[in-house]
Amino acid sequence: MSVNKFGRILNFTTWGESHGSAIGCVIDGVPPRINLSEEDIQTWLDRRKPGQSRFTSQRQEPDKIEILSGVFENKTTGAPVSLIIRNVDARSRDYGEIADKYRPGHADYTYDAKYGIRDYRGGGRSSARETASRVAAGAIARKVLDSIIPGKINIRSALIQIGNQSINRQHWDNSEIEKNPFWCPDAIAAKNWEKYLEKIRKDGSSVGAIIEVTATGIPVGIGEPIYGKIDSELAMAMMSINAVKGVEVGEGMAAASLTGEENADEMYTENGNVKFKSNKSGGVLGGITTGQDIVVRFAVKPTSSILSERKTIDKSGVETKISTKGRHDPCVGIRAAPVGEAMMALVLADQLLRHRAQIGSIDF
Amino acid sequence: MSVNKFGRILNFTTWGESHGSAIGCVIDGVPPRINLSEEDIQTWLDRRKPGQSRFTSQRQEPDKIEILSGVFENKTTGAPVSLIIRNVDARSRDYGEIADKYRPGHADYTYDAKYGIRDYRGGGRSSARETASRVAAGAIARKVLDSIIPGKINIRSALIQIGNQSINRQHWDNSEIEKNPFWCPDAIAAKNWEKYLEKIRKDGSSVGAIIEVTATGIPVGIGEPIYGKIDSELAMAMMSINAVKGVEVGEGMAAASLTGEENADEMYTENGNVKFKSNKSGGVLGGITTGQDIVVRFAVKPTSSILSERKTIDKSGVETKISTKGRHDPCVGIRAAPVGEAMMALVLADQLLRHRAQIGSIDF
């Protein structure tokens, strides 16, 4: 029932606000005897941290991870792993305007309506800063996956659309993803996005994005039926990321337009292995993996922290206007990509452990 | 951890297979002293049951609900409500082909890979027959909602696309929804769909659909943050329905293309009430309701049970072909509409109870 907890057997609980002294999480259910160091986590955190290009927030956070428990002599012990990240660049400034006015498109109004109190500093608990904890927990999930199925599982995300600019899937090249500040697999699109987003940034505007997360190497038969479906949990996971408004698996929303003939992934064998002629299903049927790539997409809305003045109301219900100055992300989708990967890793690792519970072993 | 359970405080557990003797569910956490009769549930079940038009499965199931516990003198007692629906038209026939061959696009292969055993009769546990239990549980959720906020909350679903045929949103008329066999709010589209789907049906083919579910009357401030977000739970809920491949809230996937200016719902007041100029958010910000309509869409893929022969393999891994004869749904999206409504009701009722736990009361 903990609303700040995600996962069943491998699960994690996050805590902390944007401008508090620290943020962190507790990861429970980690199997023992897995090699784990702070560097193993730092590597992934560094991919998400702000201020790495001019297209993400200029907040300067080293996002230095510290392991407080659950690891002994560089190995997990089965005890809960507590992680902490100190907030460094929580500027001491005048929050007057945000404190009193509701930013349209933000959770300011809904938090106040629910709780009757709100830590308005940097968005408080509703800030995407919380996702740093997800990335840290995701790094441990990757270690868990690798301890169960060594060297086989790969999870990566890519931006396939920024604003109204899509990639050309014919150009997809995984090696390009790390070469541009957008996690874009299409080198030509990446070039165009640079100009496009630069203009958005200078205008003080923002745009949304679509991120595609793919997991390879997950064997057939993982996942649970009905309310424990792997795609259902992925939908929950991705929709829980700040600013996400849509989630798709495989063909996604476009599946509605297909006929049964087009949609069914025909099966055959090759050297004794089961194969599919297509992957319309996105690697999941009945909530259980087919052994193909698991493919999930999610859409991130444009951040509402923009320079243009918008109409709104203040805490006492008086109409007013607001304009967000200072550092912000012109496309928060960029920093959502490592978070999507982390959530995929967390769902898959949890499902593998649950599979072990009910089935007793994992064949791969 | 129960994979057949959904919900936290108001929760339900379903059981039963397509061709077993019965299906049913246990609803726990129902507040006491709510009027509840079998007719209250039957009304909603009747909307989902098969065989009501030539566009849904011809299986003849009365779907007669029986309340076994939790109700005393027509009032809930706070004890778990157990519901049962007897299976009637589970034809005794030769299942030979389905028993041995994997239908492409179905969960046959993944269930066998996971469990090493499969009740192949009518799809067993992976059949959409399970969703009758959801509709029954949803009927109780509606009663719970109405007991907390009397007469205000309305939840309805509508098909906005069948195959490649969309409605014209300018024609939207709620009163049309119940007048055609498609839950279509656009009278003109409904006419066209009749011809379109009749052809699909006669060809033994199938198409997908997009369903939009709307809840009105939910007050501001309901929902929980981070991993208990109302939109995150709706995503999980809808994606758990058979054949669903995508879920959207508010602008959904299209939010990616918007700018911050376009996306932010500006606020103003009218007669002292907080109002929004638009509802791009779909009624949810930060996982918490804004007081506007909650709008969710989900895409259902075309059923893979089609007449056309498809390539597949059998249980021993030998390549073969399969063609599904007999009764089937040319568009399973039609029958998914009442299920989507039920899941919306269940998520909202659970969230209202959770709100009461943490905040102590509900203002409306």
Added chain:
Amino acid sequence: MSVNKFGRILNFTTWGESHGSAIGCVIDGVPPRINLSEEDIQTWLDRRKPGQSRFTSQRQEPDKIEILSGVFENKTTGAPVSLIIRNVDARSRDYGEIADKYRPGHADYTYDAKYGIRDYRGGGRSSARETASRVAAGAIARKVLDSIIPGKINIRSALIQIGNQSINRQHWDNSEIEKNPFWCPDAIAAKNWEKYLEKIRKDGSSVGAIIEVTATGIPVGIGEPIYGKIDSELAMAMMSINAVKGVEVGEGMAAASLTGEENADEMYTENGNVKFKSNKSGGVLGGITTGQDIVVRFAVKPTSSILSERKTIDKSGVETKISTKGRHDPCVGIRAAPVGEAMMALVLADQLLRHRAQIGSIDF
């Protein structure tokens, strides 16, 4: 959060009232491919059912179990197992007195205070009739245990005290337990109890009892630390049985009087196997099994349904008196013994599955 659910991975949800049409439960998380028939469950239910001697309630219930789902061709499929037991001897009689007056020592008053409504017929949901579902679920837990560690695990309970009459532990003989109507391991005590309890019964009075449940064959290393301790879950399990007021593990309350020297179970080896010189711990250290017998005791209070008139109040708060006529159990502890066994089996099976999840396999 379901209050009618017990267990984590292997879990069950019960429903039904004493005088409703039926009671039952849904068992979720059962591993697939375990042989399971109705007889496997009926055997254990028959040990608990009333009317088997003059020392238990004369209510005549065949307690005939019916499996509604989750089993295909006599094997579990991994889908939830739904069980139902029809109530037969729910006498249609005048409940007037119980309906209006609160029986001292019963939950009548507290249920009314909480829910504002109460199914008073036979105690409704608060009746020990609910425990039939536990015994049925426990039968499945035994099958799960046996499928994981074949032929090794044995769980049995025995009454070691009735009223103020204890057994002599020197006389303990497991083979005696099934030979008398008290599950008493001491043949001499059983004889004495017969006379003792006969007098209690004739007087319309009642007495309490202490039940000891022992599990043999559980390997070392099962159980979880902190809030998932095997002894902590056993305490919760036993205390949840109707009328239980105390639970002990190993030395139990008497451990307070021991010195550290007396209490520590010294260790040695024998033929390469780890052995203990004593079992003061009751087979659990730090919440994890030692490989020794797991020993739990619980005390059942005397039923408050007695012939003697007691002072009480009625629903409107007026002082009155009440005397319970008709069938009742002079010592409900007798029928609690099979329930305690079932709860032990359920906790152990769940813990074995959880162990598999986190550790990956079970050594024995």
Added chain:
Amino acid sequence: MSVNKFGRILNFTTWGESHGSAIGCVIDGVPPRINLSEEDIQTWLDRRKPGQSRFTSQRQEPDKIEILSGVFENKTTGAPVSLIIRNVDARSRDYGEIADKYRPGHADYTYDAKYGIRDYRGGGRSSARETASRVAAGAIARKVLDSIIPGKINIRSALIQIGNQSINRQHWDNSEIEKNPFWCPDAIAAKNWEKYLEKIRKDGSSVGAIIEVTATGIPVGIGEPIYGKIDSELAMAMMSINAVKGVEVGEGMAAASLTGEENADEMYTENGNVKFKSNKSGGVLGGITTGQDIVVRFAVKPTSSILSERKTIDKSGVETKISTKGRHDPCVGIRAAPVGEAMMALVLADQLLRHRAQIGSIDF
């Protein structure tokens, strides 16, 4: 499923090892707008901390609490409250003997058997140091209770037995409890215990204890039935405390010896209020409160860290001997008293919130 988490709506997750850099916990589900400062927590922690008399461990830990999140301007926000306590006196010493040998009566052997790895420094995760987090969480639970039912609820614990020395209940005086180092309500017994325990301490031996925890001011009707019983959760809570071997509610194990006449608490009215002539039930019937004092007792075994040499085995299975030198608690029951109080507060606060969820309000 988190094994390091306790509670449903108000819940907490603990982390940390005895000799790691810190311990702590995350409390989730705390209602908003409750005044909370570090002093509110420190007060209770100070009662538990070691080194306060010669009868508890001489480890010097200031147990200084730090609130890392969930509080803004000295009020809770509804966000998770993260607490941290730095370990200070984790002596850097040679752990050689404990690292290799299993201390009889400790969890050394079972942890190694389960996890295949063990943080042996000071007992690692199995150390009672974890209970500091419980006391801190319990302090917040007290604030929650007081925010719901202001000024009425009081929870206190007392030692009623140390080793074989019981108090005389006729001498019970609540004001004595804080006046001696044993939380003993009987001034005469406290005097005797001082001599008794001094000898135990000098001998390097240890004894157990029985602690009684009482909650006053909880209204009638709180608690849930079947598997959510308040007494069942208290049993789980108390049994989860290190070294606890038995838990009793009301008459406890002694209820077995009573007759129905003796055990039933007769009811009457006084000035329109419902009253009971006795409290054999310990304030709970059917898992729900009666409005009387809630009375729970638990037995703590003697610590196995004693000077006397005991036979044991080492990690490689070779027989050896062990003697624990250095600081230890001659009666760990003393420091368990504040922990028992905390667990009572946590169970009650969680149940009050759950009551609000299902019933909608709390009458008192």
